[in-house]
Amino acid sequence: MSDREAPRVFITYSHDTLAHKEQVRAFATFLRVEVGLDVHLDQWYDSRRLDWSAWAIDHLTNADFILVIASPEYKRRADGAAPPDEGRGAQFESAIIRDNLTKNLRGETARVLPVVLPGRSVDEIPVFLHAHSTTRYEIEEFTVAGVTPLLAAITGHGQYPLPERGEFIGSPHHAVGPQRRAVLLASLPWLGRSADLRHGSAKIDDRHYGDSVVLRPSLFASDAKGFVEFDLGRRYRRLSSVVGVLDDATEAKQVGYFRVFVDGSPEPEVGAALGRPGLVDVDVTGVLRVRLEMYRADVVRSSLMAGVLAAGGRSANLPELAWGNPTLTPVS
Numbered sequence: 001m002s003d004r005e006a007p008r009v010f011i012t013y014s015h016d017t018l019a020h021k022e023q024v025r026a027f028a029t030f031l032r033v034e035v036g037l038d039v040h041l042d043q044w045y046d047s048r049r050l051d052w053s054a055w056a057i058d059h060l061t062n063a064d065f066i067l068v069i070a071s072p073e074y075k076r077r078a079d080g081a082a083p084p085d086e087g088r089g090a091q092f093e094s095a096i097i098r099d100n101l102t103k104n105l106r107g108e109t110a111r112v113l114p115v116v117l118p119g120r121s122v123d124e125i126p127v128f129l130h131a132h133s134t135t136r137y138e139i140e141e142f143t144v145a146g147v148t149p150l151l152a153a154i155t156g157h158g159q160y161p162l163p164e165r166g167e168f169i170g171s172p173h174h175a176v177g178p179q180r181r182a183v184l185l186a187s188l189p190w191l192g193r194s195a196d197l198r199h200g201s202a203k204i205d206d207r208h209y210g211d212s213v214v215l216r217p218s219l220f221a222s223d224a225k226g227f228v229e230f231d232l233g234r235r236y237r238r239l240s241s242v243v244g245v246l247d248d249a250t251e252a253k254q255v256g257y258f259r260v261f262v263d264g265s266p267e268p269e270v271g272a273a274l275g276r277p278g279l280v281d282v283d284v285t286g287v288l289r290v291r292l293e294m295y296r297a298d299v300v301r302s303s304l305m306a307g308v309l310a311a312g313g314r315s316a317n318l319p320e321l322a323w324g325n326p327t328l329t330p331v332s
Helices: 018-035 052-062 072-078 088-103 105-111 145-155 303-311
Strands: 008-012 038-040 065-069 112-116 197-204 207-215 226-231 236-245 255-262 270-273 278-283 289-296 321-330
Touching (some): 008 052, 018 038, 018 145, 088 105, 088 112, 105 112, 112 145, 145 270, 197 236, 255 321, 270 278, 289 321
Parallel strands (some): 008 038, 008 065
Antiparallel strands (some): 197 207, 207 321, 226 289, 236 278, 236 321, 255 270, 255 289
16 A cells, blocks of 8 residues: 555653653554554654744644554543643644544544553543443554554454445335346456466355455566456446455565455555455446456565575465455346
8 A cells, every 4th residue: 555545643641651652653663664654652742842832733633543652541541531741742742632532522522532452441541432331443563454444444444344225125116037047256257367376165254255355476476466357247236245365375474455346446555454344345237347356455465576585485475365255236
């Protein structure tokens, strides 16, 4: 994922203790390095003289999301219980967040995300963020699986998206029989594909999918993104598929990204991790041609570099991903 595509994230917290500062920095580093979010933290900006108030205003104004890190001192300062000369940064930033919530409660509730790091408590979230009546994000470990609910809030792709409602069976127009039978996309002719893709079975989140599109290079990645294209002939109305990292993946920490192109136009990208599959559900009514793409952002594409890494016992970060039984619903 490029910096242009990655959401901009600002982390606000208080300097309770040295250990707390280090934990916040480790969390921010994980989100920026391993997840690819455009994260900003004050500890990374101390190499030159700054107007910290102006710096904070810029990030609080322009960030796509603000992560409020719960701690006793942040709560005390954000809730107005600290003297004015204590923790001025946290008091200043939380005052702006409170004001923004007052101006646009619905929008800022979705943008300001209270985070509880390991060892901290929900009761340390500031009162104005309504810790017990709104969603909070309790992080048990700094892994992709551990931050999946938080990533769902940032990306807008939940683990279990609301499925499309089918036609009510009590309707006099409801059709039954062969004309409504689902079609497995992978069984259709492949118009074009990348070198590393194959049609076969896949096991994702302990479920078997026999007609899958699998990306699993053996030595090095021939293409930056694995893709396959199909001719739908405007005969279908929906395309749905489970997507994910293969259960027997040798690298458990990898994250896969999946996207559908309908007649050349991209649909929103869906991310998935081991044990955390995604769901793709796309309207393909009137669509002639569809393209499925999947990739791992940190893959090494050079065969030479892959060989060098292998010789040194290091990974080329090869993707181990699949579209599990991509299925088409015919037009009624």
